Amino acid sequence: MNKVVSSSQTVSARVPAAASARRSFWLKQLHTWHWISAALSLVGMLLFAITGITLNHAGSIPATPVVTETTAEMPAPLVARLADFPEETTDPAPEFMVRWAKDALDVDLAKKPTETTPEEIYVALPMPGGDAWMTLDRATGEVVYEKTTRGAIAYLNDLHKGRNSGTVWFWFIDVFAVACVIFTLTGLALVWLHARSRPSSWPLVGLGLLVPVIIALLFIH
Template identity: 50%
Template sequence: MGNAGAADKAKNNASRAVWLKNLHQWHWISSALCLLGMFLFAITGITLNHAGQIEAKPAITRQKATLPAPLVTQLAAYAAQHDGANAPMPTAAETWLKQQWALNVGGRPAEWSVDEVYLPLPKAGGDAWVRIGLEDGAAEYELTDRGWVSWLNDVHKGRNTGVAWSWFIDIFAGACIVFCLTGLLILKFHAANRPFTWPMVGLGILIPCAIALLFIH
């Protein structure tokens, strides 16, 4: 019986060692992948939380130009067909905007009416728009830059950051979940020799829950 018990114990210890090895491996891999992202999201969490106290001085740039007459005629005809609709600009208009103001419109929908076309160009950390009058061909372009703090805040929220960043946030969130779950299981393995493990975990759960229940209304 003694030999059988020792064999079972050795088997359990070996199984425990394998589990711990795998958990530590996934934990350090996920932590390495998440390191920069966690740091940036933590910093921008602070800037978002104090957005009202961090002064932003927007830099506004305005430019004006006049479209060629043939292009105005083309846009006016296009507007008559799309009055009140949201539709991309014709290729010729997109090409003109790229040549005139280095704008890559990329098929973004514009707001059309018979007398003007308005193209919103929201961006992380700022805003931009183009308005073209269809009677005289007068074009206006305005760019607002709210600074790097606003840019980081928008990156944190995934606001006007594009599809690639949206995918990054999803993958980063998945890696964070792996990091947290492997950390929890590692705590479970070490809890027997560290009596303060579960009280500390419980405290980490209790504090935000208590604050939310007592102070968020």
């Protein structure tokens, strides 16, 4: 005897199938974006997590500055050309001085603002994990270059803060931050999709929100 299936039963059977197909589609998409963003942000997240700890304990981590000083003398023909450079300006050093400093001291002065007076040209050269500066006596051509480094931890801490790290690192931080946002939001969406079968999901998410809020309200003044 053949069993007759009504049209309403057919429609009701299709609804769960469609819902299951949508769920499978979104699970696949979210897993894909989650692992891609995780791969892109993995090293950066590890770096920023470790330097978050070192920054939080910066006062307890000893750092011994190492200062090196180098002197040189610019050739007389180049010193004579400095007469054409303004006596008081913050303009970058002239191109011939930039080339000479690169060749003689391996110092990059390109596009760095100067503090120029009639007596000298001073260039600040800040860097991650240290500082540096160079002065040039406009009358004699005598050059002093001083560099201070504070170790690897200070270097990594400054990368964390984006301090004196240049344009490329500036954009890296932005791209890394976007990857972290995608990683977090896709993780949240996956929690939402799996929460029914994992009862502890939302309590844990709530705890992650509640703990910093309570600390901020009660212990930060």
